[in-house]
Amino acid sequence: MQQSPGTRPKGLERQVSSDQIEQLHRRFKQLSGDQPTIRKENFNNVPDLELNPIRSKIVRAFFDNRNLRKGPSGLADEINFEDFLTIMSYFRPIDTSMDEEQVELSRKEKLRFLFHMYDSDSDGRITLEEYRNVVEELLSGNPHIEKESARSIADGAMMEAASVCMGQMEPDQVYEGITFEDFLKIWQGIDIETKMHVRFLNMETMALCH
Structure with missing residues (x-):
């Protein structure tokens, strides 16, 4: 019915x-x-x-x-x-x-929805491979950007995310991926409403x- x-x-x-x-x-x-x-x-x-x-x-x-x-x-x-x-x-x-509290809650829910689009395996982290996949798809319509270039862009963005979320990392330290808390930090100050x-x-x- x-x-x-x-x-x-x-x-x-x-x-x-x-x-x-x-x-x-x-x-x-x-x-x-x-x-x-x-x-x-x-x-x-x-x-x-x-x-x-x-x-x-x-x-x-x-x-x-x-x-x-x-x-x-x-x-x-x-x-x-x-x-x-x-x-x-x-x-x-x-x-x-x-x-103010309702605005912040609305923003967080929007970002959670976006986070889920990246976190395809639902493990609570956006891994490098997941991020590469999104970037490659986004740039797939541009004939001037090859797959390797797209991967390099994704790798650079992930390194920047690690820097924002963890600060100075030790040489042997591995960044396992972007958590939702990290995601909130990365999007801080960005107007999600226009995105x-x-x-x-x-x-x-x-x-x-x-």
Whole structure:
């Protein structure tokens, strides 16, 4: 049975209006083909995703149990409207009515969502290989950058992350990867609001998710 657009995940009541819920429900029905759930293949015909170099990671994030708040690892086969709202809540822009604590919590949740996109094996760390994979995908559309160059860029960024998070390292010290706490340090002072967009929703919901 199709879920009511009034269905909201826990904690979303004060985050979006009833009109925005209705708008998201219409987009959900478009994506699902008027079915009660969305599967990964429903994203195949979304024009704004076709040329995105990290398309697979974006789609995967919608089904990641960590983002759905259903467990520490694994992927869901399909998501219902309540799950869809849970994912969309990560993209809600900062509201002027929020106090300082709420703003910080919203920022941290956005960064956690982004962290999960990098941490593909759900072990709580972004390893060098995982980071290389993301950088290679991001640069895959640039014919002037070879794979080895992309790997060098990733390696340099990881060394910088180690420097930011651990300071001066001993010659024999190994940086095992970026933890979420490290990730927060790296993103300190960077406006996450301008980095997270959901352009492919492409309806009135842009006011909510852009």
